Amino acid sequence: MPDSSSSAPRSIGVLLRLAHQQFSSAVDGALAEQGFGxxxxxxxxxxxxxxxxxxxxxxxxxxxxxxxxxxxxxxxxxxxxxxxxxxxxxxxxxxxxxxxxxxGKQIRPLAMAIGQSVEDDWGKRLGQPRLEALRATLEQILDVSEDR
CATH class of the missing domain: 1.10.10.10 (Winged helix-like DNA-binding domain superfamily/Winged helix DNA-binding domain)
Incomplete structure (x- = not known):
């Protein structure tokens, strides 16, 4: 796997995994702060x-x-x-x-609110149109994968 100083682009799989880890880490941290560590x-x-x-x-x-x-x-x-x-x-x-x-019923709404906060932050940093384009692309990828 190339390091971050390499000119070779990272694979989509790696990027998806890292983005998921970033998202999950934010949700887990906020859940822990709310008493669900x-x-x-x-x-x-x-x-x-x-x-x-x-x-x-x-x-x-x-x-x-x-x-x-x-x-x-x-x-x-x-x-x-x-x-x-x-x-x-x-x-x-x-x-x-x-x-x-x-x-257990307390977790889903809390996690969804935290997840929305992460998305809002990403939207501010990327611009909402780019974030929505990413969402649409991921939905298309999943739709194609489910058709197999």
Whole structure:
């Protein structure tokens, strides 16, 4: 991988990873300041996709695009921390639903507000048209990837 002094451009994958790390770091730091310092970046895969009626781990796995083992571990960690609980599925005795606890329900709106603040900062530094062009391009990339 070229260093920052190299004239070769960094790959899009590296740039996306670094931008994601910057975004996640800002969200994690602000969550910690609000008393949620035990939340880790991979926990976002759970908070982002749990609907009010709950969801099975297998469905969470599909929505987040991660391996079942990865999702199960994140759910277990969040359950131990008191952010989620597993309840019996109302129509399938074999299944269990992941539900946000009252503490868990506090995370999504807070994380969304923090994320919006990061985007607002990026918009000020880049200019809102460039940020919106980036968003549109990323949406197109994801749409194309989902068609495969």
């Amino acid at each position: 035990d939340i880790r970046p991979h926990h976002a895969n759970v908070f982002t996709f749990v609907p009010p009626e709950g969801i099975q781990v297998s469905d969470l796995t599909l929505k987040a695009g991660v391996r079942k083992q990865t999702m199960a571990q994140a759910v277990e960690e969040l359950e131990a921390l008191g952010y989620v609980e597993r309840r019996p599925h109302p129509t399938d005795r074999r299944a269990r639903l992941v539900m946000l606890t009252e503490r």
